[in-house]
Amino acid sequence: MEWVNAIIQGILIGGLYALFAAGLSLIFGVMRLVNIAHGDFIVAAAYLAYVVVAATGLHPLVSLVIIVPLSAVAGYALQAGILNRTIGDDLLPPLLVTFGLSVILQNGMLELFTADSRKLDAGLLDIQNFNLLPGVNIGYMPLLMFVAAIIVIAGLQYIFYRTSLGRAFRAVSDDGEIAQIMGLDNRKIFAAAMALSFGVIAIAGVFLAVRANFDPFVGPSRLIFGFEAVIIGGLGNLWGTLVGGIILGVAQAIGAQIDPGWQLLAGHIAFLLVLAIKPRGLFPRIDG
Amino acid sequence: MSDTILSLTDIEAFYGDAQALHGVSLELAAGETLALIGSNGAGKTTLLKTICGLIERHIGAMLFDGANISGISPNKIPARGIALVPEGRRLFPSLSVEENLLLGGQVDRRGPWNLGAVYELFPVLRERQHQPSTSLSGGQQQMVAIGRALMANPKLLLLDELSLGLAPVIIKDIYALLPRIVAEGMSAILVEQDVTRALGFADRFICLQEGRVALEGEPKAFTREQISQAYFGT
Amino acid sequence: MNTSITRATPESRIMAIVSILLIALLAAAPWWGKTADLRLIGEFMIYLSLACLWNLLAGYAGLISVGQQAYVGFGGYMLFTCAIYLGISPLLAIPVAGVLGALISVPVALLVFRLRGAYFAIGTWVVAEVFRLGFAQISSLGGGSGTSLPIKVMKEMARSKWMREMMVFETALLLGVGTLLVTYLLLRSRIGLGLTAIRDSEVASVSLGVRIERIKLITYVAVAGITSMIGALIFITKLRITPDAAFSVNEWTAFVIFIVVIGGIGTIEGPILGTIIFFLLREYLSDLGSLYLMLLGGMAIIIMIVAPKGIWGYVRERFDLSLFPVGYRVKLDK
Numbered sequence: 001m002e003w004v005n006a007i008i009q010g011i012l013i014g015g016l017y018a019l020f021a022a023g024l025s026l027i028f029g030v031m032r033l034v035n036i037a038h039g040d041f042i043v044a045a046a047y048l049a050y051v052v053v054a055a056t057g058l059h060p061l062v063s064l065v066i067i068v069p070l071s072a073v074a075g076y077a078l079q080a081g082i083l084n085r086t087i088g089d090d091l092l093p094p095l096l097v098t099f100g101l102s103v104i105l106q107n108g109m110l111e112l113f114t115a116d117s118r119k120l121d122a123g124l125l126d127i128q129n130f131n132l133l134p135g136v137n138i139g140y141m142p143l144l145m146f147v148a149a150i151i152v153i154a155g156l157q158y159i160f161y162r163t164s165l166g167r168a169f170r171a172v173s174d175d176g177e178i179a180q181i182m183g184l185d186n187r188k189i190f191a192a193a194m195a196l197s198f199g200v201i202a203i204a205g206v207f208l209a210v211r212a213n214f215d216p217f218v219g220p221s222r223l224i225f226g227f228e229a230v231i232i233g234g235l236g237n238l239w240g241t242l243v244g245g246i247i248l249g250v251a252q253a254i255g256a257q258i259d260p261g262w263q264l265l266a267g268h269i270a271f272l273l274v275l276a277i278k279p280r281g282l283f284p285r286i287d288g
Numbered sequence: 289m290s291d292t293i294l295s296l297t298d299i300e301a302f303y304g305d306a307q308a309l310h311g312v313s314l315e316l317a318a319g320e321t322l323a324l325i326g327s328n329g330a331g332k333t334t335l336l337k338t339i340c341g342l343i344e345r346h347i348g349a350m351l352f353d354g355a356n357i358s359g360i361s362p363n364k365i366p367a368r369g370i371a372l373v374p375e376g377r378r379l380f381p382s383l384s385v386e387e388n389l390l391l392g393g394q395v396d397r398r399g400p401w402n403l404g405a406v407y408e409l410f411p412v413l414r415e416r417q418h419q420p421s422t423s424l425s426g427g428q429q430q431m432v433a434i435g436r437a438l439m440a441n442p443k444l445l446l447l448d449e450l451s452l453g454l455a456p457v458i459i460k461d462i463y464a465l466l467p468r469i470v471a472e473g474m475s476a477i478l479v480e481q482d483v484t485r486a487l488g489f490a491d492r493f494i495c496l497q498e499g500r501v502a503l504e505g506e507p508k509a510f511t512r513e514q515i516s517q518a519y520f521g522t
Numbered sequence: 523m524n525t526s527i528t529r530a531t532p533e534s535r536i537m538a539i540v541s542i543l544l545i546a547l548l549a550a551a552p553w554w555g556k557t558a559d560l561r562l563i564g565e566f567m568i569y570l571s572l573a574c575l576w577n578l579l580a581g582y583a584g585l586i587s588v589g590q591q592a593y594v595g596f597g598g599y600m601l602f603t604c605a606i607y608l609g610i611s612p613l614l615a616i617p618v619a620g621v622l623g624a625l626i627s628v629p630v631a632l633l634v635f636r637l638r639g640a641y642f643a644i645g646t647w648v649v650a651e652v653f654r655l656g657f658a659q660i661s662s663l664g665g666g667s668g669t670s671l672p673i674k675v676m677k678e679m680a681r682s683k684w685m686r687e688m689m690v691f692e693t694a695l696l697l698g699v700g701t702l703l704v705t706y707l708l709l710r711s712r713i714g715l716g717l718t719a720i721r722d723s724e725v726a727s728v729s730l731g732v733r734i735e736r737i738k739l740i741t742y743v744a745v746a747g748i749t750s751m752i753g754a755l756i757f758i759t760k761l762r763i764t765p766d767a768a769f770s771v772n773e774w775t776a777f778v779i780f781i782v783v784i785g786g787i788g789t790i791e792g793p794i795l796g797t798i799i800f801f802l803l804r805e806y807l808s809d810l811g812s813l814y815l816m817l818l819g820g821m822a823i824i825i826m827i828v829a830p831k832g833i834w835g836y837v838r839e840r841f842d843l844s845l846f847p848v849g850y851r852v853k854l855d856k
Contacts, residue, residue: 034641091586092586093827094640099779100826101823104819111812224647224651
């Protein structure tokens with residue numbers, strides 16, 4: 001039962017990894033940009049939640065009502081103000097600019113919040129659980145996290161394939177030049193995609209803060225988890241990212257079960273195995 | 289017919305350091321159809337792209353419908369009433385047929401063209417509306433590309449290499465529909481390798497050679513030899 | 523009026539003479555400098571070579587790696603393994619570490635080369651993490667808390683402290699100048715022509731028959747080997763290794779990226795200029811701590827947006843200078 005429990009907890013954590021991955025996958029899909037500071041922005045959202053909760057006394061999950069829009073505006077501004085200037089045929093500028101942002105964010109958070117680790121208290125949600133099988137207890141918080149991941153991905157999927165904004169995302173990604181002469185302002189579409197990505201970043205940040213301790217330097221490993229989930233699942237496939245997150249979570253859980261030192265290593269090895277066997281991921285998008 | 293819709297004066301355009309157009313001027317009347325002919329690299333596509341704002345480095349005056357369009361962003365072009373059917377069709381592969389058409393109609397200009405009208409013109413597209421645009425035959429894809437441009441209800445339609453890569457029978461069908469498309473006062477510039485077909489359809493023609501206007505006028509006013517000389521520069 | 527094709531420029535000839543004099547002066551440093559001077563110059567050489575190598579990858583081969591710390595750390599750990607368990611003298615362990623680093627980089631390349639562009643960057647980072655976590659699991663090398671180089675090992679290398687410092691310093695100088703020379707000669711070779719073609723247009727160079735994947739692989743493996751040698755050298759000077767220090771993304775990759783971006787990516791001179799600027803900034807601003815790092819990041823961002831070819835690229839365009847010419851230029855003889 002210990003193993004079954006570990007695997008089920010791993011699946012639930014996979015939801016959080018899918019949340020890390022969804023925003024990353026979204027902006028890569030629209031503008032071929034990889035935001036190296038993605039994980040650091042998740043941590044920044046966690047700190048933002050920390051500040052908002054401390055100032056207002058709201059429940060962390062309720063604070064999402066404030067944090068998601070704030071984060072989305074920040075994402076729009078980041079894209080419109082800085083990243084749009086770097087987008088072009090050359091991959092180097094956006095990559096290095098977001099790399100610089102990553103260092104600035106980590107050290108900025110260190111200045112503001114010190115290196116002490118923090119956690120957000122979700123009250124009863126944190127401790128309550130129910131018994132699924134003998135020896136397998138499911139906490140409400142991990143379950144909620146997993147459900148949130150499904151809702152977020154379903155939402156992104158809907159926006160991408162059922163709305164005119166999603167149509168614009170796909171058109172700009174397919175052929176930016178022709179999209180422009182159809183009247184789309186690529187820069188605004190990119191900024192909208194980044195705003196959406198930052199909305200997801202905010203949700204991921206709050207769940208990160210509720211689930212475990214965080215400090216200014218945990219961002220890069222969040223980026224890596226998200227990235228691994230994206231590649232395992234297959235580029236451009238949002239539901240694939242959920243499966244990728246789950247595989248990563250389960251691999252880490254199995255690793256930890258063998259030896260605590262193997263938790264992260266097992267996740268990375270699962271990723272490298274997928275890369276070796278199916279370089280396009282388990283569920284690559286067929287078109288494009 | 290006498291109102292000028294498009295007026296270009298001494299257009300020069302550059303790709304990097306290479307100059308592709310050397311002082312091209314043209315006037316287009318409302319409702320007029322102009323064939324733009326010339327050999328490969330003569331600057332035909334460049335001229336269309338310049339009109340659409342896609343060539344950043346250009347000089348010369350461009351007036352459309354009485355207003356300056358030189359230097360405006362390409363995404364403002366469809367709202368002014370110019371639509372392009374690009375060379376090679378360039379449909380959006382991850383969009384369905386209908387989504388491709390809707391994207392063309394994004395600018396929301398009033399006019400006769402909407403989804404229903406496009407489907408009436410090309411009934412086969414209605415049957416395929418939910419299919420990915422990549423699953424269509426070349427001719428059907430060209431219909432989507434034309435429909436997508438029409439959805440913007442343009443005053444000026446730019447058609448780049450309609451017949452490229454299509455079977456002769458399909459080219460014939462599409463050309464048979466062109467008069468319906470450019471009806472109701474729409475102007476058109478037609479770039480075409482197939483000179484005979486282009487001249488047969490257009491009111492007037494311009495022959496470009498190495499980025500300059502080599503010959504222009506009504507097709508009937510010139511002999512084949514004169515046109516061919518302008519075309520090849522012999 | 524005749525034309526002739528030449529590589530040299532008047533500045534480049536002066537520069538060659540100045541360089542030789544400067545290297546001779548530096549080589550004599552153990553006889554005129556204090557321990558602190560030697561350390562500073564040694565560290566300068568280490569960052570100079572890391573910067574040259576990263577520039578070769580990112581600026582020429584289009585391989586943007588944020589995981590070069592994998593090879594720095596690997597080289598460091600190989601040094602410790604050689605010195606502690608195989609009884610190889612530390613200085614001799616450096617080339618051994620280099621060969622092993624090049625060997626291990628081949629399977630790594632086969633994996634990460636499946637990722638394109640920006641995802642390649644994060645893939646290399648994952649590999650570095652795997653190395654870090656892997657070495658943390660090896661208890662004979664101290665596991666997560668690391669290990670020190672036994673005093674005996676250093677004593678065996680040379681008897682006097684001055685002698686040891688001199689040997690380590692001359693090795694650092696050799697590696698620093700050597701890396702610079704190797705990248706310079708590589709860029710002037712056939713491979714360099716291929717790399718320049720890739721940098722200018724990957725599509726065009728494919729059509730011209732440049733075997734891109736092969737050239738990229740060779741470059742990646744060569745850079746990994748030299749980086750491992752630098753890694754071994756770094757941990758001879760530090761005498762102590764931990765997984766976190768050995769595989770630090772900040773120390774061995776972030777700083778290096780900032781150096782190259784600020785100096786001028788895709789130029790030979792850029793990394794040199796960048797390293798000088800980096801050390802000057804560090805001299806005066808490192809007391810600011812995390813603000814200093816934010817400042818470096820900010821500088822890199824601004825340069826990337828305003829002058830993507832860095833300070834050297836800007837200078838070169840303004841004044842048509844080329845101190846270490848790799849290209850050819852047409853000269854008009856009157």
